[in-house]
Amino acid sequence: MSARERILQRLASAESRSPLPLPDVAAYYAAHQRNEDAAARLVRFRTAIAAAHAEVHDTDDAGWPALLCRIAIEKRLRSLLVGGDTADAGTLANQSQLPFALRSYDSAAPGWRNELFTAIDAGLTRAKSAIAETGSLVLWPDSREPRLMSLVPPVHFVLLDTRCIHADLHGAMTAEDWSSTLPTNALLISGPSKTADIQQTLAYGAHGPRELVVLLCHPTGAQS
Amino acid sequence: MTQPLHFHPSEGFAARARAATADPALRKGFRGAMDFLQTKRQAQFTDAAELSDLRDLGAAIRRYSLSRLPELLQQLETNLVANGIHVHWAENADEANAIVIDIARRREAKLVIKGKSMVSEEVALNHALEGAGIEALESDMGEYIVQLAGEGPSHIIMPAIHKTKQQIAELFAAKVPGVTYTENVDELILIGRNVLRQKFAEADIGLSGVNFAVAETGTLCLLENEGNGRMCTTVPKVHIAITGIEKVVEKLEHVPPLFSLLTRSATGQAVTTYLNLISSPRKPGERDGPEEVHLILLDNGRTQAYNDEQLRATLQCIRCGACMNHCPVYARIGGHAYGTTYPGPIGAIVSPHLLGIGATHALATASTLCGACAEVCPVRIPIPELLIRLRNEAQSAADSGSELRGAGESRSVLVSMIFRAWALMYTHPMLYRIATWFMSRGRALTPTAQGAWTGIRTPLVPAPKRLRDLLAERNSRHE
Ligand code: SF4
Numbered sequence: 010m011s012a013r014e015r016i017l018q019r020l021a022s023a024e025s026r027s028p029l030p031l032p033d034v035a036a037y038y039a040a041h042q043r044n045e046d047a048a049a050r051l052v053r054f055r056t057a058i059a060a061a062h063a064e065v066h067d068t069d070d071a072g073w074p075a076l077l078c079r080i081a082i083e084k085r086l087r088s089l090l091v092g093g094d095t096a097d098a099g100t101l102a103n104q105s106q107l108p109f110a111l112r113s114y115d116s117a118a119p120g121w122r123n124e125l126f127t128a129i130d131a132g133l134t135r136a137k138s139a140i141a142e143t144g145s146l147v148l149w150p151d152s153r154e155p156r157l158m159s160l161v162p163p164v165h166f167v168l169l170d171t172r173c174i175h176a177d178l179h180g181a182m183t184a185e186d187w188s189s190t191l192p193t194n195a196l197l198i199s200g201p202s203k204t205a206d207i208q209q210t211l212a213y214g215a216h217g218p219r220e221l222v223v224l225l226c227h228p229t230g231a232q233s
Numbered sequence: 234m235t236q237p238l239h240f241h242p243s244e245g246f247a248a249r250a251r252a253a254t255a256d257p258a259l260r261k262g263f264r265g266a267m268d269f270l271q272t273k274r275q276a277q278f279t280d281a282a283e284l285s286d287l288r289d290l291g292a293a294i295r296r297y298s299l300s301r302l303p304e305l306l307q308q309l310e311t312n313l314v315a316n317g318i319h320v321h322w323a324e325n326a327d328e329a330n331a332i333v334i335d336i337a338r339r340r341e342a343k344l345v346i347k348g349k350s351m352v353s354e355e356v357a358l359n360h361a362l363e364g365a366g367i368e369a370l371e372s373d374m375g376e377y378i379v380q381l382a383g384e385g386p387s388h389i390i391m392p393a394i395h396k397t398k399q400q401i402a403e404l405f406a407a408k409v410p411g412v413t414y415t416e417n418v419d420e421l422i423l424i425g426r427n428v429l430r431q432k433f434a435e436a437d438i439g440l441s442g443v444n445f446a447v448a449e450t451g452t453l454c455l456l457e458n459e460g461n462g463r464m465c466t467t468v469p470k471v472h473i474a475i476t477g478i479e480k481v482v483e484k485l486e487h488v489p490p491l492f493s494l495l496t497r498s499a500t501g502q503a504v505t506t507y508l509n510l511i512s513s514p515r516k517p518g519e520r521d522g523p524e525e526v527h528l529i530l531l532d533n534g535r536t537q538a539y540n541d542e543q544l545r546a547t548l549q550c551i552r553c554g555a556c557m558n559h560c561p562v563y564a565r566i567g568g569h570a571y572g573t574t575y576p577g578p579i580g581a582i583v584s585p586h587l588l589g590i591g592a593t594h595a596l597a598t599a600s601t602l603c604g605a606c607a608e609v610c611p612v613r614i615p616i617p618e619l620l621i622r623l624r625n626e627a628q629s630a631a632d633s634g635s636e637l638r639g640a641g642e643s644r645s646v647l648v649s650m651i652f653r654a655w656a657l658m659y660t661h662p663m664l665y666r667i668a669t670w671f672m673s674r675g676r677a678l679t680p681t682a683q684g685a686w687t688g689i690r691t692p693l694v695p696a697p698k699r700l701r702d703l704l705a706e707r708n709s710r711h712e
Pocket of ligand 1: 578579609610612614
């Protein structure tokens with residue numbers, strides 16, 4: 010018998026193992042939901058992620074490239090990593106006079122790993138959605154915006170469409186039907202990388218980005 | 234070098250505890266850290282009703298998952314395999330280590346970079362890898378610090394909680410090439426970041442733990458703040474995850490309540506910086522992520538706890554560490570005194586299954602049974618009840634029929650005689666009356682040296698008058 014069979018057999022033969030009813034998770038969230046509108050949800054999201062040390066800016070679909078350039082100049086960023094073949098990368102590429110070098114994720118290039126780890130100042134990705142309760146961004150990296158874009162560069166810019174904010178994680182999973190569509194890697198990101206491992210003192214930029222910059226894209230014309 | 238393993242934590246436990254309580258710097262450090270964590274947790278749970286409902290839900294999910302454990306493990310395996318993830322089963326530490334070493338040899342790996350994994354500590358994986366000539370490097374900042382110091386973690390969430398920043402500053406200056414002494418925490422973290430960034434890029438294998446494994450989707454959930462877990466599971470060509478068999482839940486929707494309970498109970502955070510859900514190795518066309526992903530499911534005594542209806546509750550644990558953060562004993566003796574991978578109340582209830590009751594009987598006695606642990610446990614494990622049960626098992630007679638490994642091994646004839654006499658007295662009223670009469674009248678004969686009790690306390694002496702005598706006097710006055 011293999012280890013697998015022995016373990017399973019021991020478990021299956023355990024005494025008094027009667028199946029319990031399936032917990033009603035949805036009922037809990039329904040009972041504890043807030044009756045809030047989209048504006049209130051946005052406020053909750055923003056407060057929570059700002060409390061986790063993220064920078065939050067308001068913009069819209071037309072305005073974000075200029076805003077991004079301004080922030081990049083302030084932060085003295087010399088290079089920005091963008092997705093391959095995404096609409097956002099295209100928008101940036103069409104700007105005249107970017108204050109930084111635009112790099113796309115080129116894992117086939119010789120020395121790419123080294124360049125990614127040492128020579129790229131910032132990355133830009135799009136969030137799939139967000140969660141108000143905990144101030145979390147939902148990212149589903151794919152072949153166009155790979156996983157390391159949101160992890161290795163010291164500054165991470167995220168574009169978020171403000172219409173995609175869910176009340177809580179359970180709401181996001183249910184509304185977006187995660188259980189039948191999960192990608193290779195799904196992520197929640199709720200601030201810059203941090204640690205309190207030295208005498209409970211909080212320090213940012215442990216292994217991932219030191220700064221997380223959220224660009225809230227309001228529907229065009231709706232921004233007040 | 235990793236620490237030598239303590240296979241018999243009970244041995245020397247009292248001496249280690251005594252040494253720890255006599256160390257003012259250690260006491261101060263732990264007290265400060267515990268106060269900090271308690272305050273932060275409390276700030277997360279301002280709504281008592283919400284907390285209570287959420288704990289009910291968390292406990293129900295964990296109990297439900299355990300009630301279907303063998304079925305869920307098979308469902309998990311089927312879905313992981315369908316997603317392209319290799320699944321391995323290990324009955325004990327040696328088997329788990331052999332699986333990792335096999336994979337490492339096949340991939341000709343020289344460096345394994347590790348995210349925080351208490352299960353890998355439990356099986357002493359670093360030790361085994363070293364023996365096989367493979368370097369294992371911890372990348373969680375706290376784990377990196379204790380590894381540099383040649384120690385083990387003293388807390389399951391904050392491994393270096395016993396170290397001051399001055400000690401860490403000295404350690405870095407002595408052990409990291411080219412580093413000058415600094416007590417600035419940001420600079421210290423930057424030093425660690427720079428050393429480890431290089432290593433992430435070099436490592437052949439990334440190894441991590443698992444917080445929850447979702448059966449219906451074949452997904453491994455990891456939560457963390459630093460980003461080293463994401464590095465370990467994304468940069469190297471191979472990712473190996475190792476976990477206890479109890480970590481499985483059936484549905485993806487079971488994760489949000491447990492995730493919320495875990496982060497809030499552990500460090501008082503509403504959420505960790507990252508929740509990392511891994512469902513497959515790199516797919517064709519994807520440009521990063523490991524080519525191979527493995528999951529090792531470890532038993533190592535967990536099936537023993539599972540087999541017992543009462544002790545099964547031990548496996549509900551989501552390893553938040555709240556029980557140790559609130560334990561008056563842990564706060565005073567710290568994590569290392571326990572001599573086990575898992576210290577504190579959770580360590581006292583889980584270690585007997587991993588190492589046997591004989592080797593760990595002292596741990597269950599290191600409790601005042603104050604109940605603080607059960608009061609904060611997010612999944613409502615009745616820890617004090619389990620401690621009492623384990624104390625009894627440690628003293629059980631050979632013919633008790635106990636199926637627990639090491640039960641009765643540390644049985645003391647004196648202790649069992651005393652308790653037998655006690656039980657006899659308390660179940661026979663006449664005997665009780667006679668015995669207490671003699672004790673109150675003969676109180677002058679009570680010995681003044683009463684073993685451990687009088688080591689730091691005044692002797693216990695029976696009252697001059699029994700309750701029965703006092704009541705009789707009172708009643709006669711009222712007549
Ligand atoms: S026993 Fe409860 S409080 Fe202790 S670590 Fe486990 S889940 Fe947390």
